[in-house]
Amino acid sequence: SAPRRISILGATGSIGQSTLDLVRRDPAAYHVVALTGGRNIAQLAADAAEFGAEIAVTAHGDCLDALRSALSGTGVEAAAGETALIEAAARPADWVMSAIVGAAGLAPGLAALRTGATLALANKESMVCAGPLMLSEARAHGGRILPVDSEHSAVFQALLGEDVGSVERVIITASGGAFRDWPLERLAAATPEEAATHPNWDMGQRITIDSASMFNKALELIETHEFFRIPPERIETVVHPESLVHALVGFADGGLMAHVGPPDMRHAIGFALHYPERRHVPVKRLDLATIGSLSFRPADETRWPALRLAREVMQAGGLSGAVFNAAKERALDAFIDRRIGFLQMTEVVEATLDSIGSHARLVDDAIHLDKVLEADHLARYTADEIM
Ligand code: NDP
Numbered sequence: 338s339a340p341r342r343i344s345i346l347g348a349t350g351s352i353g354q355s356t357l358d359l360v361r362r363d364p365a366a367y368h369v370v371a372l373t374g375g376r377n378i379a380q381l382a383a384d385a386a387e388f389g390a391e392i393a394v395t396a397h398g399d400c401l402d403a404l405r406s407a408l409s410g411t412g413v414e415a416a417a418g419e420t421a422l423i424e425a426a427a428r429p430a431d432w433v434m435s436a437i438v439g440a441a442g443l444a445p446g447l448a449a450l451r452t453g454a455t456l457a458l459a460n461k462e463s464m465v466c467a468g469p470l471m472l473s474e475a476r477a478h479g480g481r482i483l484p485v486d487s488e489h490s491a492v493f494q495a496l497l498g499e500d501v502g503s504v505e506r507v508i509i510t511a512s513g514g515a516f517r518d519w520p521l522e523r524l525a526a527a528t529p530e531e532a533a534t535h536p537n538w539d540m541g542q543r544i545t546i547d548s549a550s551m552f553n554k555a556l557e558l559i560e561t562h563e564f565f566r567i568p569p570e571r572i573e574t575v576v577h578p579e580s581l582v583h584a585l586v587g588f589a590d591g592g593l594m595a596h597v598g599p600p601d602m603r604h605a606i607g608f609a610l611h612y613p614e615r616r617h618v619p620v621k622r623l624d625l626a627t628i629g630s631l632s633f634r635p636a637d638e639t640r641w642p643a644l645r646l647a648r649e650v651m652q653a654g655g656l657s658g659a660v661f662n663a664a665k666e667r668a669l670d671a672f673i674d675r676r677i678g679f680l681q682m683t684e685v686v687e688a689t690l691d692s693i694g695s696h697a698r699l700v701d702d703a704i705h706l707d708k709v710l711e712a713d714h715l716a717r718y719t720a721d722e723i724m
């Protein structure tokens with residue numbers, strides 16, 4: 338059969354590289370259409386040349402010359418900038434990986450969905466900012482969205498063959514991040530370097546820090562609500578330090594279906610790549626007798642106030658997810674630049690939500706991209722003012 342046409346948005350990142358690792362194992366099965374990246378031009382050019390991509394795009398105009406020269410003689414087209422990114426995402430493909438970090442991944446992912454492609458969604462921010470829009474565009478153009486976030490892939494897998502109406506609750510697990518066992522009084526002085534180490538997963542810097550603050554889990558609670566259309570009061574999180582059970586779905590008869598696997602994103606990426614088939618994926622096989630025990634503890638909302646904010650956002654609905662995410666992105670930038678402390682990130686996000694989250698015109702427009710982007714910009718501006 339003809340090779341599948343695939344594109345990878347955010348190819349130079351952690352998820353992008355894991356995706357290419359799977360593609361590299363069976364290169365004849367794929368035709369790579371577009372690879373996109375940001376500032377890591379050497380990686381982008383090397384991968385585009387290796388896989389014979391049609392086009393390589395950097396998000397940054399000032400990187401175009403470097404990309405052009407790195408690609409000279411390879412036959413790969415080079416482009417740069419936001420519009421070029423969206424155009425590349427809209428090139429006909431069967432399967433597109435959405436793995437740009439942040440709200441910057443929304444418009445390119447939507448462009449891919451509008452071609453009717455299957456969108457493998459690692460970019461959780463798309464669902465948080467514009468869940469209804471993502472789902473309606475997929476429906477309107479005959480495309481589909483497959484979750485790549487490990488918890489959501491786990492829920493999706495636990496729901497296969499089940500009647501969604503019989504779902505009583507969904508539980509997504511949280512490792513607890515870098516500061517799980519730190520005494521509360523130490524958190525105020527935590528540094529970006531300390532926050533950017535994860536006990537179990539090897540991920541990009543931003544999501545790793547978001548794991549320490551639980552903003553990642555907060556985004557994932559909202560993502561669960563948006564993706565599976567499950568009411569907020571039926572979605573829970575529990576701290577599970579081993580990161581082996583990724584999610585559990587509870588049904589009307591009291592049974593729980595748990596998804597268990599090693600903390601390696603290639604499982605969820607491989608699931609989305611091969612769906613509806615299951616094919617071999619080279620992740621470690623778990624030896625349960627050696628692991629011995631799995632532990633769970635409550636996710637304390639005093640320790641991790643981001644979880645409480647996520648509930649407020651799910652209740653408020655509308656564009657509050659876009660406000661929440663944008664304020665979080667700005668607060669994270671400021672923490673990484675050492676302009677605010679670790680605990681102040683939540684304060685900034687909460688103050689931004691209080692300031693504009695319930696603004697009347699932000700309520701019912703989550704279905705229009707321009708409204709989502711307007712809320713995003715307003716929230717960034719407001720968060721900066723607050724800081
Ligand atoms: P990385 O930081 O490792 O990679 C991000 C990618 O996006 C890189 O290709 C980067 O380019 C590119 N990029 C950065 N800024 C922009 C921008 N403004 N416009 C366009 N492209 C940009 O992130 P991860 O791979 O860790 O995460 C990607 C997404 O997947 C996130 O939404 C994250 O929440 C989600 N995710 C990640 C998991 C993981 O295990 N890593 C697990 C579950 C979800 P460059 O590096 O060249 O500058």
Ligand code: MG
Nearest residue numbers: 486487488557
């Ligand atoms: Mg996750």
